[in-house]
Amino acid sequence: MRNICMTVSYDGTAYSGFQTQPSQNTVQDYLEKALLRLTGEVIKVTSSGRTDAGVHSRGQVINFYTAAKIPIERWCLAMNTLLPADIVVSGAKQVAMEFHSRRSAIRKTYRYTIRCGRHPDLFKRHLEFYHPTRLNTDAMREGLLHVVGTHDFTSFCSERSTKLSNVRTIFEAKLECDPPDAMLESYAIHIYLTGSGFLYNMVRIIAGTLIQVGEGKRTSEAIRTILEAKNRAKAGPTAVPHGLTLWEVSYNEDALTLDCLSDL
Amino acid sequence: MRNICMTVSYDGTAYSGFQTQPSQNTVQDYLEKALLRLTGEVIKVTSSGRTDAGVHSRGQVINFYTAAKIPIERWCLAMNTLLPADIVVSGAKQVAMEFHSRRSAIRKTYRYTIRCGRHPDLFKRHLEFYHPTRLNTDAMREGLLHVVGTHDFTSFCSERSTKLSNVRTIFEAKLECDPPDAMLESYAIHIYLTGSGFLYNMVRIIAGTLIQVGEGKRTSEAIRTILEAKNRAKAGPTAVPHGLTLWEVSYNEDALTLDCLSDL
The missing domain is CATH 3.30.70.660 (Pseudouridine synthase I, catalytic domain, C-terminal subdomain)
Structure with a gap:
């Protein structure tokens, strides 16, 4: 398993906030759907904190665990291909297993x-x-x-x-x-x-x-x-x-x- | 009658271009609907030229004739109240009767x-x-x-x-x-x-x-x-x-x- 950390920007206009909700219209839902398509794994992402509906992000940070063997330099482009145009992954790196995007901030x-x-x-x-x-x-x-x-x-x-x-x-x-x-x-x-x-x-x-x-x-x-x-x-x-x-x-x-x- | 000239900005993303079309989803249609509500007159606006679907404007210029007695300094705010948020009238003045926003450019x-x-x-x-x-x-x-x-x-x-x-x-x-x-x-x-x-x-x-x-x-x-x-x-x-x-x-x-x- 690896712990992958990503920087995520989004235009919050069209979303019901960051954190997953039954409506599924959240940034987290789209990130997890993209990760499922990319890795075949059901992945739950952790963020530095939720943002409300309509709020934007330039530098939200998320992390998640995966067994996927995709080289780290490929993650950004691969994710952006699968994400809507108003969510962009602008950076990805592999981090220590104990890194937690909220608690480590x-x-x-x-x-x-x-x-x-x-x-x-x-x-x-x-x-x-x-x-x-x-x-x-x-x-x-x-x-x-x-x-x-x-x-x-x-x-x-x-x-x-x-x-x-x-x-x-x-x-x-x-x-x-x-x-x-x-x-x-x-x-x-x-x-x-x-x-x-x-x-x-x-x-x-x-x-x-x-x-x-x-x-x-x-x-x-x-x-x-x-x-x-x-x-x-x-x-x-x-x-x-x-x-x-x-x-x-x-x-x-x-x-x-x-x-x-x-x-x- | 007066000849009124306006500067119009718009985000063209949501529109089928400037010039009126049967779809009615054009900037011109929205301007003319706003003018109808404001003056009670069926007004046809003339522009400096059409723009295609998706094209934006910072300084489109239109003119039209009206008998409405609204003072010139009130037109901008009155129009913006009636227009969608992605069309903004940023200036209005009364011009010579022979002024034509396309031919006079x-x-x-x-x-x-x-x-x-x-x-x-x-x-x-x-x-x-x-x-x-x-x-x-x-x-x-x-x-x-x-x-x-x-x-x-x-x-x-x-x-x-x-x-x-x-x-x-x-x-x-x-x-x-x-x-x-x-x-x-x-x-x-x-x-x-x-x-x-x-x-x-x-x-x-x-x-x-x-x-x-x-x-x-x-x-x-x-x-x-x-x-x-x-x-x-x-x-x-x-x-x-x-x-x-x-x-x-x-x-x-x-x-x-x-x-x-x-x-x-």
């Missing part, structure tokens, strides 16, 4: 994108939350500083979450405008959050609250007081899923290293 | 986009022709020089064209890489062609032939000999429609000026 980055302008950007309408008026990005940047560090994120977590602890660490939070010239008629605001882990809807609730900061409905200081309240009702709305992309998942190099190179 | 720019890389760009897969290997963009740039000027473009015109003359003038032709660093693993090649007018499939046949130049199957000099042959069979294949975007249509300022400003 040390940090994860999400990006949330907001389009400000008179009109949505037609060609990115599935990838951006559309906001018709300008937002105060300086205030949003200041607000974002308050989420960095180790906090109880109960206020920024869906009440449907079942996690025992809502304490998480955000290592880095940044806001970038594209193009950088904020005087333009139409621009995208990208919010990047990198952390040890994320609670259910956490990035979308932070984004929804920051939009209110950008609108002047809340101060940037409010982010701190919302955190302290540990009460979901104090934060802003959950921003729409289609602005969210799972950007990157990082691992210790050790976790990725093959225990037995002679298997290659 | 003095130049038009098309863009053809090719993605080179190990994988298609997932989020631009409807907007780019995907080519799995690198292309020699220097040779393509050289080949492109030969189409600039006034030529008989019979070799680069679909045999289904019914135009009396195949002589057209290309004012400008350029090739840009995005990002500009050609050593990258994945990059887009944008070919921009600006001319007095274009024959049926002309940009797509030029793009299809230039791709062969980029592959080394033809020399850049071949573009000149193909032009001279005046024979469609000498040129390369017609590149897929989804790489093509009607980029911009230009008019003399005079043509756009209102004859009677008191109408505003």
Whole structure:
């Protein structure tokens, strides 16, 4: 048996999220169907974490065990031939047997994108939350500083979450405008959050609250007081899923290293 | 009556082209349905030219006559409320009664986009022709020089064209890489062609032939000999429609000026 790790990008628009469901219309279902056709094995893939319906991925990571003898450099192309056009495997490697795409992950980055302008950007309408008026990005940047560090994120977590602890660490939070010239008629605001882990809807609730900061409905200081309240009702709305992309998942190099190179 | 001119962008993926057809699934049909709901009038729009199924537009220009008294600054938003999300009116102005979006046009720019890389760009897969290997963009740039000027473009015109003359003038032709660093693993090649007018499939046949130049199957000099042959069979294949975007249509300022400003 080998443990194969893959990086998977997808446009989430057409799918009911990542994780398998009775509807079968999930990214995981399509990956497993492709693996069945490729290897003849019924394979269950493990991911770094589920993504909701409409949420995209640039760098989702999965792993699975297989007895198939296909050389590692052939997996990407073989999988992409069998997958729909909106799911792309962009990398594959053989990893240590104990590697687990969720448990071995040390940090994860999400990006949330907001389009400000008179009109949505037609060609990115599935990838951006559309906001018709300008937002105060300086205030949003200041607000974002308050989420960095180790906090109880109960206020920024869906009440449907079942996690025992809502304490998480955000290592880095940044806001970038594209193009950088904020005087333009139409621009995208990208919010990047990198952390040890994320609670259910956490990035979308932070984004929804920051939009209110950008609108002047809340101060940037409010982010701190919302955190302290540990009460979901104090934060802003959950921003729409289609602005969210799972950007990157990082691992210790050790976790990725093959225990037995002679298997290659 | 007023003559209203609009700039219309659309993602052509879901449509059977711009021009109205019995299927009713065209951009023109949706524009005319929106105008009917907005004004109560059965309005026929004139465009700068049709685009084929799957072809996109950033700057299609239309005009139409109406008795509706809606102030000009309200038209964009009102139309966008009534149009599907993949058609956006990005500008509207009242123009001289004799303005005609096709006959008054003095130049038009098309863009053809090719993605080179190990994988298609997932989020631009409807907007780019995907080519799995690198292309020699220097040779393509050289080949492109030969189409600039006034030529008989019979070799680069679909045999289904019914135009009396195949002589057209290309004012400008350029090739840009995005990002500009050609050593990258994945990059887009944008070919921009600006001319007095274009024959049926002309940009797509030029793009299809230039791709062969980029592959080394033809020399850049071949573009000149193909032009001279005046024979469609000498040129390369017609590149897929989804790489093509009607980029911009230009008019003399005079043509756009209102004859009677008191109408505003």
